[in-house]
Each structure stands twice: as structure tokens, then as C-alpha cells.
Amino acid sequence: MVTRRTARSLYVSLGATLCMWCGAAMAETIVVTDSQHPVINSGNARIIELDRPAQLSYALSQGLPADPQRAASAAKERLSSEEGRRLTAELRRAYQDVADAKGLKVQKVPAVIVDRTYVVYGLADVAEATGLIDAYLQGEH
Numbered sequence: 001m002v003t004r005r006t007a008r009s010l011y012v013s014l015g016a017t018l019c020m021w022c023g024a025a026m027a028e029t030i031v032v033t034d035s036q037h038p039v040i041n042s043g044n045a046r047i048i049e050l051d052r053p054a055q056l057s058y059a060l061s062q063g064l065p066a067d068p069q070r071a072a073s074a075a076k077e078r079l080s081s082e083e084g085r086r087l088t089a090e091l092r093r094a095y096q097d098v099a100d101a102k103g104l105k106v107q108k109v110p111a112v113i114v115d116r117t118y119v120v121y122g123l124a125d126v127a128e129a130t131g132l133i134d135a136y137l138q139g140e141h
Helices: 004-025 052-061 068-080 082-103 126-137
Strands: 029-033 046-049 111-114 118-121
Touching (some): 029 126, 046 052, 046 082, 052 068, 052 082, 111 126
Antiparallel strands (some): 029 111
16 A cells, blocks of 8 residues: 555655756756857757857848948848847847857857756767766766
């Protein structure tokens, strides 16, 4: 016969086992990369592309007239459009991402960071990198 206490202990043990089993998959995962180093199997990881601000700035300025006055007028019109507002917001996020990556002191890309503590450099497969971190955390190193 299973008592409430036994059942509760069973649920607590099962929960602890599941937490250990999930490991880095449940933790905050940030990937810092650039367009030259695409990543795969990123799941729910936050992806920071260091060259994204330059890409967005180029998209905002593409096709502007050579004349500075006409370019300024066209840029103002472009920025006030729905697409311009979307690109501006995305540019703001991209610059914030770059600042966050600098705060993490990333030394090279790609970098897979778990819980802002553990990092694997050079692996494009995010699932594989988080698996290495899981193994390390579980003492399999």
C-alpha cells in the first residue's frame, strides 16, 4: 500500500531525476555567433549574431540617393514607414545583443553559453555543445 508520504517522496525523487536528466536543456542557453558561423539544433536558445547590426544598417540605407539632402529626406521617410519602424526596433535589439555578448566576455564564435557560466567554443551544433556541458555537470568529465 502506498501512503501519501511515500507517494510524495516518489514525486520528489522523480522531479529531481527529471531535473538532472534535462540539465542544460532546461537552463538558459545563449549562442553567440555571426553570419559566417551558422549554428544548428539551437532549440529554444537565444541566438546573438554579432554582425546583425551591420546587416540591418545596410538594409536601412540600401538604395538611398547619392545626394545627401535627398538621402536624408528618403531616410526620414523610410524610417517613418512600418518597415522602417520594424527594422529600427530590430536594430535596437541587435545592438543590445552585442552588448550582452560583450558582457559575457565571449572570446570566439560560435560560443554556446549555459546559465551564463559554462561555455563551449567552436561547436556549431548547439545540442551537442549543451550535451557536453550536461556531461561535465553530471561528473562525466
